[in-house]
Amino acid sequence: MTDRVTIVEVAARAGVAISSVSSALNDRPGVSEQTRARIKQAASDLGFVPSVRGRSLSAKRAFTVGLVVHRDPFVLESDPFFGSFIGGLESVLDPRGYALILQMGSAADETLDRYRRLAAGRRVDGVFLNELVVDDPRVALVQQLGLPAVGVNPAPGFPLPAVHQDVSAGVHELVAHLVSLGHRRFAHVAGPSRFVHAVHRVEAWREALVAAGCDPGVLVEADFTYEGGRRAAAELLGGAARDGGAGDGAADRGDRPTAVFCANDLAAIGFMAEADARGVRVPEDVSVAGFDGIELGTYVRPALTTLTTAPRLLGAEAARLLLAAVEGPDAGSAASGVAASSRVRVDEGAVPAVAHADIEPARLLVRASTGPAPR
Template identity: 30%
Template structure:
């Protein structure tokens, strides 16, 4: 360390000056205290006074000291890494705008606290379970964020047995083994159905992603409860496996029934947009579209369409798609913050519902027939 307290420079093999990393010994020499005292102060360990801790940290900041990750991890038995291994179809993640924003929120929160995110997408629950076992065996991560809880899900029990601290985005966990933060899907479905009901829709189809997932089951239960109170003419619930192509097929099949749905609720924005495009193409190429005869089917005869995910796709489609807006990035941040509290040993609430979403009403559920003056 130079006399003015700046970082020393040393000669490298090529003769060029290179800055030398400031060490704990350099800080100790600067303050005239032991290196052990500096280490205790830096790591907030007992054995040194609050005043010493303050002086050490101020001096470390002034001198440009930064922790060596490998040594810090070895000394604290921490990896400073959080694991995230969602199980989806091979292309399910990149086509899921909600998941991408959710991950961005997780990363934003973790990075502020010096943690990294180990993202390991899996194509099956069996693969995900193998990944968790491997992480625990190699002490690869400090904790895990769990998503997409399903009926009789073995993962909360497994993570508990493996000793991997974890939190659940969704839920709640029926076994009450891990804390969770969930979006109020029941209330959201009721908001969607109230909107469609006020528009006069009494035949409504819900095309879910995966009927075994906890949030899908919550939405289906809310749909059936609403139907019981309002006595719709008919409701449909179909499982698509998050496949937009399957959503299109089901939409087209349902519309061939003698009394087809007049409104469709889709699990994802891509499924809603794909179905809208398919229906629009059929109507635009059919001989039922005749401007000369005054019959103007498209887009006014389209069924009402609602997406449970909002994105630029919904906003830019024509007609624009009514969608449930959830701040996925904020949700990811809150879930990550919950895990950080668990890792710090702080008390956390078992299960909480947060972020009741907002319904953004667009053209797909409020198309108005044009007057002669606007034609």
């Protein structure tokens, strides 16, 4: 095993002072672009790998950021959205030399304690606040801790940098599609009402239906899971299940919805499975649409109509904003393709001004799970 290449050797190879190597490799001012390029080439030729501890001492940063997920681990295991989101974070963090700490919090108090521990001893330079809840206590906590943070799809008036994806336009597209197919009886399988993004989807759905001259219909709260979708289908569809279970008589009352929008694709897939078990055909008897555009939706039969989101871009933008908060406004620019797909705006109501990023809105992807309303 060869000895580790040192910064002294890089300086000697490039013919510069050690301090110049440190400035060049940490992208700090103080060296010309020509010298910076020569130093980086020397480091590459020698196979120099910067010491994280050394970088931390030099820059007074941990070069680590945190993501605490307040979800059941089973949900993370089954929902591909989180993998794409984390991949987007890494696409920006890794080229900048940052590591991501991922922790799970199963209870609200435990989650807050995790943020306190991450902030203690400067373990992380900043954190992501995703899965925001109404009146989320983490916002006040990170402000109290002085910990840079970026929110993901927060409510209006969020006081910290945040990345947003509009869902309203896509939901209006979906409603227009369903109305054009003759549907007039609707239902929404919503996520838990404590989540801000679940509230956004409910509001957009109801606004779109009212704008189309339709009754908002029934709302059933589920939990973004396959089983939650099945339970919602049992409540909405009624009738006897093929496995011998009993429904609630909705089919006999004649008020069963003919079109159902689920707050995510996993719930929609569970809904379709339960519909099939009850002898309710999709889309002949009920049209079903989801949200997220996960790849699994292309494999089920019928293939799932959905609103496609961009979790990878959402993560990349969140990482770019967090590095900007940690290092300065020019940080994170190395992420290719990010700026071209987003729009940065500044909330002038905040003091100091807070930058937010808007990524491309959710869009309708029509597949076979939606069809003409039954006669």
